[in-house]
Each structure stands twice: as C-alpha cells, then as structure tokens.
Amino acid sequence: MPTTLADRTVPFLTSQFQRIFELSRQLKQPVNLGVGQPHFDVPDEIKSEAIRAIQQGMNGYTLPSGNGDLRQLIKTSLDKQNEKNNDVIIACGTLGALTLAMQAILNPDDELLILDPYFVAYPQLAGLLGAKVTYISTYPHFQPDPDQVARAITSKTKAFILCSPGNPTGVVAEPARVKALAELADIRGIWLISDEIYSTFIYDQTHISPAKYAEHVIVCSSFSKTHALTGWRLGYAYGPAPLIRAMIAIQQATFVCAPSMAQAAGMIAWDYAMDKYKKEYQTKRDWVLANLNPRYEVTKPGGAFYVFPKCPAGSATQFSEKAIQNNLVIMPGNVFSQQDTHFRISYAVDDTTLQRGVEILNSMV
Numbered sequence: 001m002p003t004t005l006a007d008r009t010v011p012f013l014t015s016q017f018q019r020i021f022e023l024s025r026q027l028k029q030p031v032n033l034g035v036g037q038p039h040f041d042v043p044d045e046i047k048s049e050a051i052r053a054i055q056q057g058m059n060g061y062t063l064p065s066g067n068g069d070l071r072q073l074i075k076t077s078l079d080k081q082n083e084k085n086n087d088v089i090i091a092c093g094t095l096g097a098l099t100l101a102m103q104a105i106l107n108p109d110d111e112l113l114i115l116d117p118y119f120v121a122y123p124q125l126a127g128l129l130g131a132k133v134t135y136i137s138t139y140p141h142f143q144p145d146p147d148q149v150a151r152a153i154t155s156k157t158k159a160f161i162l163c164s165p166g167n168p169t170g171v172v173a174e175p176a177r178v179k180a181l182a183e184l185a186d187i188r189g190i191w192l193i194s195d196e197i198y199s200t201f202i203y204d205q206t207h208i209s210p211a212k213y214a215e216h217v218i219v220c221s222s223f224s225k226t227h228a229l230t231g232w233r234l235g236y237a238y239g240p241a242p243l244i245r246a247m248i249a250i251q252q253a254t255f256v257c258a259p260s261m262a263q264a265a266g267m268i269a270w271d272y273a274m275d276k277y278k279k280e281y282q283t284k285r286d287w288v289l290a291n292l293n294p295r296y297e298v299t300k301p302g303g304a305f306y307v308f309p310k311c312p313a314g315s316a317t318q319f320s321e322k323a324i325q326n327n328l329v330i331m332p333g334n335v336f337s338q339q340d341t342h343f344r345i346s347y348a349v350d351d352t353t354l355q356r357g358v359e360i361l362n363s364m365v
Helices: 007-013 016-024 044-055 068-082 093-105 121-128 146-152 175-188 241-253 260-269 275-291 316-325 351-364
Strands: 087-091 111-116 132-137 157-163 191-195 217-222 235-239 343-346
Touching: 007 121, 044 260, 068 087, 068 235, 068 260, 087 093, 087 241, 093 121, 093 157, 093 191, 093 217, 093 235, 093 241, 111 121, 111 146, 121 132, 132 146, 146 175, 157 175, 175 191, 235 241, 275 351, 316 343, 316 351
Parallel strands: 111 132, 111 157, 157 191, 191 217
Antiparallel strands: 087 235, 217 235
C-alpha cells in the first residue's frame, strides 16, 4: 500500500496553529483567547428557520450556484451598495468561496500577492494549486500600501488578497487605500480577492468594499463570524458573472452545494440586525485597549474581534509558549506572518475570561 503523501500536504501537517493547540491540550481549564469564533449563540430566529427547513424536507441538494432566492437577496443588496450588476454564488463558508475563487483564477506557477500578516489559509490554498506566493509586509501599522503592491506585481501575478477588517490585526483599511487598490487591479488586469468576513464588525467607520470601485474584484464572505454560524458552512462570493460561472462549475464538481437548510436560514440571517453584538464587541475592544499594559505596542483595531500586540521581548513563539505555562492560550504571530514579533488575542469571549486573560498578559510583562 502506498504511503507517500503529496508534497502539498506538508504545510498542513506542520502547522504552527496545530502545534499551539496541541500544547494547550495539556491545560485543564485554560484561559483561552486563541479561538477566532463568536462567543454568542446563533440567534433563535435563525435557528428556527433552519429547523423549519429541515422539517419541511429541505434536506437535499440545491443547485451548485445555491438557493435562488438567497442569491437574489444578496445580489440585490450588494449591487445597490457597490453600484454594480454582479452575480453571486452560495458557497461553503468564506473558505469555500476563497477556494473556488483561487481555483478559478490561479494556474500552477501563477503568483498570488498576500499582505502580511494574513489569514493562515491563504498561502496554503495557493500551495494546493501550485501557485507562488509573494508576501508584502504591512508592518508596523498594518495598512496596505498601494504603491508597494504595484511594485510587487510581475508578469506572473494573477491576484492579490485584501482582508479588511484584518485577521489577525483587526485593522480596517483606510478608504483611500481601498479605492487605490481596487483601481490598481483594473489598471493592471489582475484580480483583487476581497475577504470581507468581518465587515459587519466595523466600529469607527462604515464598511467600503473595493467592489464599489473596480470590475476585477471578487468578494468572499459568509455568515460564520457575523451570525455565529461557523459550523453551518454558509458563505458566498460576489463578483463579475464570468468568474462566478467558473466558480459554479467548480463547485458542482467539488463541494456540490452549501447545506440546504443553512441556505434557507440565510434568508432570515441576511437582514437580521446584529447591532447589539457589534456594540458588545466594540465595548470589549475598548476595554482591552484601556487595560492592556502599555508596554505592549498595539495598533488600534477598527473591526473584527482581534488585537495584535507586539511582544515586549523575544519571539512570539517563545512568548506564546510562556503564556501556556501561565494557563493562557494566545496565537503567536508566525501563524499569520513571516515575522514572529506579535501575537493575536481574541476578545470574542465572555468578560470574565477576557479580564483573566489580560491580567495574565499584564503579569507576564
């Protein structure tokens, strides 16, 4: 029996992300600020709609493109926001949408530009497709530099990714930078992949998508972080019809479709007011910024539910391992970056856990 695995599996098997969680498993009752998942439950109205769909027999395949009513609802809303006439596919979470988009865009040896720090899956997905990754640092303030992106583009560049608000930083890209990056994609004839999974949780300004300014933009997002539907695998992509058609064809041969009952519940979730959760996370963010020891250098996050402080000394890997010895789980920066100078904490936890976590961090200084 063959035992050799494909080379593309190596980055997954040696993930620093997995290593931290393996270390944390030895803790009996850890203070966990490492998980990027909402701490609130799915709103009852959304649960009820999924239950109704199951009981009424909505348990089979949908079209690979997704539930037609949900697609139209999302399309109408995003077309109005972005002054476009784009198309929509319902996907299996944001990662499902990103996977389909990259499969439709990238050939082996094509180049993908990734702003550093980044969500851990971006380079992994590129690697699965045999594409090359070029990292563009955004340290120390984590704002994308359109001129720097422009200089990094080569004849092999097919796309670059923007995530705003960002994971792991929580930083929201300034509107002028978003516009410049979108226009750059059109000018240079490459794709801007816009990961907007946290766009509901923006605290100090309104969300502006690069899709508003350019044609070569594919938006990938989901209900996972905004509505706590992480396990329901309900996402979507919004972009030009030719790219969406290609993604639909790929989905038919791979994921087939997103869960049918989750799609039915998405009709309720799309217009469900999440203001109280947004306000709660803004309060938690402000509390962390006010109470974290000032020796931790922090760029103020404008959204999501993360803070990305700089370690006061040493590497983030060493610091995170020391935190585990103090019964605290945080994520070292090299999970999300080519640098190992910062660490990510998630404030998507109850107040008691958050306070205990910050107390431990302050004691570690």
